[in-house]
Amino acid sequence: MYIPPKFALSDAQISVALHRGGFAHLVTHTGDGLLVTPLPLLYDSHRHSLIGHVARANPHWKAAGGATVAIFAGPQAYISPSFYATKAETGKVVPTWNYDVLTVHGELVAHDDSGWVRGLVTRLTAHHEQNRADPWQVSDAPEPFLAGQLKGIVGVELRITSVEGKTKMSQNQPERNRDGVVTGLRASPDPGDHAVAERVDGAGFPQGRTGYQ
16 A cells, blocks of 8 residues: 555554454455455454454355455545635645555455354454443354354454555645644534544644544
């Protein structure tokens, strides 16, 4: 991924992003082309891997061994030149796009083992239910039903070889232009634009806040 120094995530920000996990697009290169699967992934710090699962009918797990990348996308928004104070000063402005993205590269491994998969879905569920007042647990489901559901999925693991992170949030603009971007996005009815406004408001430098914090 092309990452100008101004937009590079720090090692600390990359660590935060990995530990947060979330929804990704898993892309694996095969002899027949590229396989793409959207799925939630969880970071396993002991294995330095991302783990998740796919439907058994999904051929992606059969591409085990292939070079793979998981792409996590954060907030993103179109940036109009009309937001910039320098538009009135020089007119030398063009549209752009602000976004956060994390790409995790590695080798794909499949786990077609009921014990491994059960442990995985238990961890995934605990992770995503942890802040709920009445968290659901895998053990809440009847055992025969659960066993049948587990047979329909296969675990996948991305053994990480490298990670790249980029946060493009108007860091390359002067402060008056960043202020204009924040004001312009906050005036939008789109909640996604508001999320980017918050990023720009704290992203004057590459060490600033990102969509993964």
